[in-house]
Amino acid sequence: MHAQARALTPGLGLLLALLLLAGAVGSAGAAGTASDDRLRQLMERVRPQPSPAEAGSQAVREAAAVPAARLEERAGLLKKGEAALARLDVTGALDAFERAALILHAADTEIALVRGHMQAGDYRRALAFGAHTAGAHLDVIGGSLLYAWLLHAGGQPVLSQRLLDGAEARLPGNPMLQAVQAQLRSGAPRASGQLLALPTRLAPYGDARGLPDAARVSGTAVLLPGGTSALLPLRLLPRSGRLWLRNGL
DSSP states (O other): OOOEEEEEOHHHHHHHHHHIIIIISOOOOOTTOHHHHHHHHHHHTOOOOSSHHHHHHHHHHHHHTSOHHHHHHHHHHHHHHHHHHHTTOHHHHHHHHHHHHHHOOOHHHHHHHHHHHHHTTOHHHHHHHHHHHHHHOTTOHHHHHHHHHHHHHTTOHHHHHHHHHHHHHHSTTOHHHHHHHHHHHTSSOOOOGGGGOTTTOOSOOOOOTTOOTTOOOOOOOEEOTTSSEEEEEGGGOOTTOOOOOOOOO
């Protein structure tokens, strides 16, 4: 995607980026769709667990009650959904993840659903389901990390840090938690290394064809209506004046 970059003061550029991310990105459509109904059914099946130990025990009991053939089917659906998400087929990915979630209530499936909604540009739905995932699976660090990452991206660093503090109290010394803490405190968080490991993967998939191998994320811009111009902080503009711009997906 080619666009003309316009310089803007850092404060206003950041504000516009957060406003765009927090509310204006790709609403999924009218309520009452089949996907909405399935999401509601999945969330209604879950009762929040009072402690990580009890949550883990409950997950083990639920998995033990599912026939082996169904668990194998579930694993296949998760693999299929991840492959669809990687090739940017969000509809196919969400369908596979939702079918897997109906077989077993598990953190990895719900984390995948949150990521699917984010890949679709539906931040509000991802945030709502992310809150559920973080609260219902206290024994799995990925749900809390993903939710904290989304909160921070949406301009809620205080709430994000509070969530991470709670996760640290439950699972002290967790390496992924420490990596997320370091990135969010850096002022320019970027998911790499273990933060790209499945199922948590804290970054979306994207089409990088034509992008130089040495290219790196340098910041956030706001794409203006029409898709031919973008606003960005002046500090992000390199001396060459050349930038590679992509949309939020």
